[in-house]
Amino acid sequence: MAGYVAPMDRKDRSSLAGDLWGGAAAMLVAVPSAIAFGVTILTPLGGGFAGEGALAGVLGAAALGLVAGALGGAPRLISTPCAPAAALLSAFAINAMESGGSPESVLVMLMLIALACGLFQIAFGAVGLGRLIKYMPYPVVSGYMTGVGLIILLSQIPKFLGVQGSASLTHVLSAPSAWNVQAIVIGSATVAAMALGPRLTKAVPGPVLGIAGGVIAFLGLGLADHGLLRLERNPLIIGAFPVSPEALARLSMARFNSMVNIDVASLGVAFVPGLTLAVLLSIDTL
Numbered sequence: 133m134a135g136y137v138a139p140m141d142r143k144d145r146s147s148l149a150g151d152l153w154g155g156a157a158a159m160l161v162a163v164p165s166a167i168a169f170g171v172t173i174l175t176p177l178g179g180g181f182a183g184e185g186a187l188a189g190v191l192g193a194a195a196l197g198l199v200a201g202a203l204g205g206a207p208r209l210i211s212t213p214c215a216p217a218a219a220l221l222s223a224f225a226i227n228a229m230e231s232g233g234s235p236e237s238v239l240v241m242l243m244l245i246a247l248a249c250g251l252f253q254i255a256f257g258a259v260g261l262g263r264l265i266k267y268m269p270y271p272v273v274s275g276y277m278t279g280v281g282l283i284i285l286l287s288q289i290p291k292f293l294g295v296q297g298s299a300s301l302t303h304v305l306s307a308p309s310a311w312n313v314q315a316i317v318i319g320s321a322t323v324a325a326m327a328l329g330p331r332l333t334k335a336v337p338g339p340v341l342g343i344a345g346g347v348i349a350f351l352g353l354g355l356a357d358h359g360l361l362r363l364e365r366n367p368l369i370i371g372a373f374p375v376s377p378e379a380l381a382r383l384s385m386a387r388f389n390s391m392v393n394i395d396v397a398s399l400g401v402a403f404v405p406g407l408t409l410a411v412l413l414s415i416d417t418l
Contacts, residue, residue, distance in 0.1 A: 157337060158197070162212055164339045166193035169218035171370060172287070173242065176225040177235040182370045184383070189213070216412050219283045221245065224405055240394060241402055248406025249413065256414055265418040276415060292319040296367055314353050314360065315368060322346030 170189030174181040193213060200211035221242055228238040256262065290304045294312025304310065325345025326338045333341075350368070354360040363369055 155197075158212075159193075160340045161337045162193045162196070163190065164343050165215075166190065166196075166213040169213050169215070172218050172284075173221045173225060174239070175291075176222065176229050177238055181235060181239075183372055186370050214413060214416060215284055216280045216416050217249075217409060219280050219287070220405070220409050220412065222287060223283070244394065244399065244402035245405045245409060248402050249409040252407055252410035253414060256410065262414065262418055265415070268415070273415065276412075280412075292316065294368070312367075314357070317353060318346050318349045318368070321349035 166189035167186045168189070170185035170187070170192065171182050172185070174185030174188070196211050196213070224245065225238055225242060228241060229235070233241075286301055289301060292315065293304060293310075294315025295304045295307075295310050322342045322345055326342030329336070329341030329345070330338045350360065360366065360368060363372065
């Protein structure tokens with residue numbers, strides 16, 4: 133018996149158009165944030181890992197949209213790259229590197245923390261722990277979100293000033309000679325475009341306007357200093373990252389082998405940060 137497919141009515145077409153525009157707007161907001169968070173987390177491991185952080189942000193945003201769209205069932209929840217997670221993981225990476233850890237070992241620990249966080253959150257959901265949020269005072273949640281914002285802001289000041297390396301904030305602020313004027317101009321243009329752009333148009337998300345403003349400022353400075361337009365030894369450029377299937381396959385296999393060879397001690401080290409991240413992200417979501 134032949135099947136029959138009803139034609140799409142006007143309401144369905146309107147809903148589909150709204151979904152497409154909504155998905156495009158969400159992508160324009162999520163992808164820049166995911167790239168920024170990925171770079172923030174992996175940059176402490178060394179300049180060569182900034183590109184991998186950007187790639188991880190792109191792939192993570194894509195996976196987030198696909199998984200949340202396919203499995204999400206809560207009408208009032210959204211999924212987006214999370215600033216608290218970036219702040220905590222970045223702090224962990226900085227502390228681990230300062231303690232003498234190798235970039236590869238720290239990267240494995242970051243993956244273990246993320247996996248532990250996911251397992252803890254599944255456990256929280258299974259026992260209904262989210263119901264306890266009704267007993268938490270609103271000022272606690274507000275203070276938590278404010279604290280996360282301050283941590284991210286303070287951690288990005290050295291990058292905003294164009295200071296290389298992992299010097300402390302106090303050292304950076306007390307050494308103006310290490311500041312990079314070009315980085316300050318580009319960062320200021322990005323912040324100004326992100327803050328002032330939405331007052332001029334609501335059609336384009338603020339993060340996209342910020343990126344556009346920063347890129348324009350960078351290209352404008354490049355006209356005066358052609359060294360900015362080169363990738364080699366350019367501290368203001370994230371750098372190349374693997375995008376070919378072969379490069380992605382090699383990178384994935386290297387990360388998989390690192391995960392397979394982990395020891396029990398590493399699992400123990402990831403336990404507390406994973407639990408901390410799970411609690412923070414659960415509070416953030418609720």
